[in-house]
Amino acid sequence: MYLPKHFAETEIGTLHALMREYPLATLVSHGPDGLNANHIPLHLDADASPNGTLQGHIARANPLAKASAVDGEILVIFQGPEGYISPSGYATKAEHGKVVPTWNYTAVHAYGQLRLVDDADWVLARVSALTKAHEASLSQPWAVSDAPADYIEKMLGAIVGIEITISRLVGKWKVSQNQPAANQASLIAALEGQPMADLIRQRQQ
Numbered sequence: 001m002y003l004p005k006h007f008a009e010t011e012i013g014t015l016h017a018l019m020r021e022y023p024l025a026t027l028v029s030h031g032p033d034g035l036n037a038n039h040i041p042l043h044l045d046a047d048a049s050p051n052g053t054l055q056g057h058i059a060r061a062n063p064l065a066k067a068s069a070v071d072g073e074i075l076v077i078f079q080g081p082e083g084y085i086s087p088s089g090y091a092t093k094a095e096h097g098k099v100v101p102t103w104n105y106t107a108v109h110a111y112g113q114l115r116l117v118d119d120a121d122w123v124l125a126r127v128s129a130l131t132k133a134h135e136a137s138l139s140q141p142w143a144v145s146d147a148p149a150d151y152i153e154k155m156l157g158a159i160v161g162i163e164i165t166i167s168r169l170v171g172k173w174k175v176s177q178n179q180p181a182a183n184q185a186s187l188i189a190a191l192e193g194q195p196m197a198d199l200i201r202q203r204q205q
Helices: 012-021 120-135 149-156 181-190 195-202
Strands: 024-031 034-041 043-045 053-059 074-085 102-117 159-174
Touching (some): 012 043, 012 159, 024 102, 034 053, 053 120, 074 195, 102 195, 120 149, 120 159, 181 195
Antiparallel strands (some): 024 034, 024 074, 102 159
16 A cells, blocks of 8 residues: 555554444455455454454355465454545645545455354354344344244354455545645634534644
């Protein structure tokens, strides 16, 4: 990932927060058939290793579930708030007109080795944890135990657990840090109420 120094985010707590809030990740691997990408919700266990460990599951029918499907390191991409930035939002547009559109975004790249876990108890525990995390805000949270036990057993048989111990994390917060203070302030006003306004404000000059 192209990463100018002023867009780099290195605070691990900030990176982990984005991974938790936007858990649907793109898992990029390389195997016998070349590059492959899977879109998988992942649960972050921040305490399992220095950079954290990602846990989830995939369909047993997914080619990724074969031990030979992955050759070496994998890349897991998490995408946070993003959006088009119009030149109309820049204060300097009225001064000299030398402005162009851009796209602001936040992203985390996590690298590591993929481990397949074909253990029903392990998978059940991780499915339950992922479900609990995303049901917590609902007025009537659903739990895995709400479904018939024999049905859950059948569903578990169709999936395989995955675990990725993160070897390194790379974060990019492209949120107008390269703009003068006047443009940052005018963008915040133009985008007020959107997540991007808060991100620009947090890194305002």
